[in-house]
Amino acid sequence: MPQSDIVIIGSGIAALSAAYHLKNRKVVIITKSLWADSNSMLAQGGIAAVTQKNDSWENHYRDTLIAGCFHNDEKNVEFLVKDGPKEIKDWCQKGITFDTDENGQFLLGKEGAHSQHRILHAGGDATGLKVTSFLYQAVKASVTIVENEMATDLIIKDGICCGVYTKNEKGEITQYISSKTIIASGGCGAVYGNTSNAEVITGDGIAMAYRAGAEIADMEFIQFHPTMLHVNGRCVGLISEAVRGEGAILVNQNGEAFMEHKHDQKDLAPRDIVARAIFDEMKKGNNVFLDISCIKNFQTRFPTISEICVRNGIDLKKGKIPVAPGMHFLMGGIRTNDKGETSINNLFAIGEAACTGVHGANRLASNSLLEGLVFAKRVADHINSKPVVNEKKVFPNIQEECCETLKISLPTKKQIQEMMNKYVGIQRTQAELNYVINWFMRYERFFQNNNVKNFTKEEIEIINLLTVGWLIATSASMRTESRGGHYRLDFPVADDNTWRKKQIIRTKQEMVVGV
Template sequence: MTNTDVIIVGSGIAALQLARQLQEHLNVIIITKNKVKDSNSYLAQGGVAAPIGKFDKVELHAKDTMTAGCNHQSEEAVKNVIRDGKRIIEYLINDGAPFDRKSNGDLALGMEGAHSMARILHSGGDQTGKYIIEYLLDALTEKVRFVEKELVYELIKNERGHCCGVKTMKGDGSIHRYSAPHVVLSTGGAGSIYSLSSNAPTVTGDGMALAFLAGAALSDMEFIQFHPTLLSLGSTSGGLVSEAVRGEGALLINGSGERIMEGVHPLLELAPRHIVAEKINRERIEGKAVYLDITPVKDFETKFPSITKLCENHHISLSQGKIPVTPGCHFTMGGVLTDEEGKTTIHGLYAIGEVACTGMHGANRLASNSLLEGLVFGERLANHLVTFKRKTSPFTGAYNVQESKGNIGEITFDPTELKERMMRDVGIIRNEQSLTRHLNWLNAQSLSFHTGLDRLSENEIQTYLMWVVSMLITQSALLRTESRGGHIRSDYPGENNSEWFKKSILLINDNHQLRVVRDEQHQIEIYA
């Protein structure tokens, strides 16, 4: 067994920010199931939002965040994240982070949907994630060790129920163990359990499933954001077409050249994402193709080099000024329930980034807030762990580990079928009939919530973890009998504030059975 101070599972922006802040104080191992740069953060075309403009304020950014999230969040928590984020972004700017600038040297601040101000910083036009990830990687020292191509498939707990390590599996089936007093999940969301997704193929909700199976509480799993504009390739998608394209003036039109957002929302193409996605989805259900008319965007190829390359790779000619688009799964607002530092309901286990439910995004994430959240919680958790180190004795690795037991059942279905069913029955528009149909299919697989996965292959483990996350999303979506943010039900088309305002659905694995708690203010104990 390999011992260290901190294990980080995942290698996105939150993970690397945490590692950067910890490396002078603690030994860190970052474990990723693929390559370090295979993350949603690296793929992020959009930028990072922060109120650093001359006339912008923390309060304005917070108000936009609350509005986009349908006021499902804590306003105080949102303001605190944005205030910390503003400070961190200002530090990164002074440190030489590669943010785009105008010809006069000023920062080029862009506009995106549901923002009231131009406050989006970009790098390399539409390559913000790539630039920031490489910037953070360059700042790491040898005290941060990377372990690639190992799938973390179980959280190890000791006799006191504290998380004290992880089990991993390599492609050859060999099993490895790593121990640490602090285990951090930074595995991203669950977008790729849907057949149409902007996410990296590896982002299938592993961290959420691992935390749930270990007994941690999850929250808000029904709130899934579908990005309005993925490149449409008929029945499949080719990748993300950033919201920044609409921020630069691109219009949404149908095959007849009619603007589809007129009369739908005052902000037209820059309405909150769930509204734009629902409208495009409705047009496509009616058999109408939807396009981004990019003719109003000057110097498109220069401003959006990666989108230009994406279109070229799929033989979409930009000379006609139209990019075919379709909605697809983009972001998971819910996840592992944490406090303001990233602590979960299990001692020694933490969660940061998209895998976590921090109270920042509410029912629908505001564009470009995710990279900001990752930077903030990476720093906050680092401060907590460094302080924790000063108050405790060094870790010796002397834990009595509780070995996993139980039989989950046999994996007999293809993950492709699960993805297609998720898109059809638990997708942009849900109802009791579709959700029940999918829940019945999941139950018919005769699987259970156990952690005894050692006998399975790596592919079978991945498929099983996808089943767990699919079950959590579906159960939550069936229970919330209203439409709010990214959760849209045709049989309950409006918000039900008398029953659901500020109320969250918590999911807990209680003795291998799903326990549901309806909680108003996340009043559940978070451990140090």
């Protein structure tokens, strides 16, 4: 039974950054597949941070609030945009290199809803891979990394988190006892199927925290990335917003640039607005394309995207890439404060699994990697400021009923995805939400279960998807307005002053609306 100071669940940028800053402690990183299987490794865009004198943290702060429809936690946004440049400077000094011009100046991009060019890139469109790989190399010798073990249940004793149960590929269960546990397992892209997320992102950390009694907030806010490569009716890869930042234009099959009259920022409007505009075009029976003909040396500037397109049979010489919206990012998650603390003692959350409130109702482009770096450092600094007391503890393995004895079969992953796409997608109505909530409630006994470790790994993933799907749908039903990534056909778009601070918080014991 391993004992450690810190257990970190996940292996993306937030997890590895936290591990780096905690490397003087005894740290164990647990990931259910290989360390490189994370959304961070797939991030094509970049990191938004103020690095030029003609920009300011106030500008970045304002852009973040506007994109987030003023639902943001303003204090945490200020931490994000003020600490971000310091993080970039520190990591550059440690050896991370971002793309520069011949004079050594950062090549800064501009993406949707940003008022300035402030996006740093590494390797063109491989920022996530470059930065995350660097972090891995920086920590692998000083922390223990356990691959191919799935975290299944948090160990809670007298309201305190004491570690986590895991299950390996052989079905063996292990207790990891720790003074502090950090969930950095990412979002829940697999609940929708058509997603930019890695296949392993099934909402595990959020579902596990919910079952343990942690507060979960803002699950209704789902960001659908406007431009995923759309081939044969399926989304098969991400086309970064940086492509539009370089001048690409959204058009339909008739060549109409339909964003011209949708928003004053046109193709670089906030993601929720662009995604709905594309969705509306497709409802009319139109096909949507990114016209890249104006971008010189496209394959040099965007090598990762070019490879995805060529692999899927797209002739880039024609200058058009077929696109459609797909699930990209969860603004909600495990509710935390500015130090990553959750409502359960000694349990922390960072990255996309956490709801820090910095993204509000709609994440500003390229703020996610920044959040991972900034809040991982804040969590680590908080933990490092306190002594770690680690008593040796043993908790009995509680035998749980297997699937067969629950008298009901679990649905398939595909069935869950079909229900979410159809009833809890880009546009929502109360009638559709009621229908899907009733469908989820058939399986309530599974996702209200405190203890799932004796199910198979595949069954646990299904239970986790059921849990996050139900959380999204029930939270969406409660928010009777349209705001950011939550769009109700039966309610108008909220203005900046309506319900500005109201969060919908789900706990296992009750559903409350907190102000």
